[in-house]
Amino acid sequence: MMSDCNLNLTKIQSLPVIKTPGKYAFFVDITFDSIENYKKAIKIIELMAQEFKILGEYKDQKL
Numbered sequence: 001m002m003s004d005c006n007l008n009l010t011k012i013q014s015l016p017v018i019k020t021p022g023k024y025a026f027f028v029d030i031t032f033d034s035i036e037n038y039k040k041a042i043k044i045i046e047l048m049a050q051e052f053k054i055l056g057e058y059k060d061q062k063l
Contacts, residue, residue, distance in 0.1 A: 001048075005041040007032045031060065 002009050011029035032038045046052050 001044055002030065002041065005032075005037040005044070006034060007037065007041055027055075 008031045009028060010031055011027075013027045014024045015027070017023040017025055030038075032041075042052075042054075
């Protein structure tokens with residue numbers, strides 16, 4: 001799904017959800033060139049995930 005939307009996955013981390021054995025939370029960092037593709041990916045993830053939260057969005061400071 002990420003590659004279909006031209007997103008680059010730069011980091012993924014999983015942590016077990018306390019009090020819910022077998023359930024994990026995932027934290028990912030991505031980069032992208034197209035805001036439209038990013039928004040498309042968000043809509044897809046919202047349909048697939050039980051819970052989805054964006055913790056931050058930052059503009060790339062390429063020199």
